[in-house]
Amino acid sequence: MPTRRLMIEEDGASYEKSKRRPKVRLKGRWLQAAGFPIGKYVELSIPCPGVIEMRVCGASEARKPRLPGPAVRAQDPDFDVLDSNRRELEALFRQADTK
Numbered sequence: 001m002p003t004r005r006l007m008i009e010e011d012g013a014s015y016e017k018s019k020r021r022p023k024v025r026l027k028g029r030w031l032q033a034a035g036f037p038i039g040k041y042v043e044l045s046i047p048c049p050g051v052i053e054m055r056v057c058g059a060s061e062a063r064k065p066r067l068p069g070p071a072v073r074a075q076d077p078d079f080d081v082l083d084s085n086r087r088e089l090e091a092l093f094r095q096a097d098t099k
């Protein structure tokens with residue numbers, strides 16, 4: 001499949017800096033062609049800063065967070081940094097879910 005280039009847009013009140021947040025919109029027939037059918041849930045994960053993985057999952061898996069197991073953490077010397085970034089991002093996801 002060809003690579004898609006999307007702009008990170010601003011969401012929220014442009015006159016109020018504290019209310020602004022980044023937004024990326026995904027839409028188009030190419031999503032279905034890429035294996036993302038209408039009506040399914042997706043799971044987003046951030047393996048490292050600047051990278052988002054998106055996978056189709058079942059409805060029962062839609063809210064289950066998944067973190068790497070101890071074997072992965074032991075092999076990755078940068079995991080502590082990535083784990084703290086991941087925890088910060090997961091907290092942001094939780095905050096967004098409650099709003």
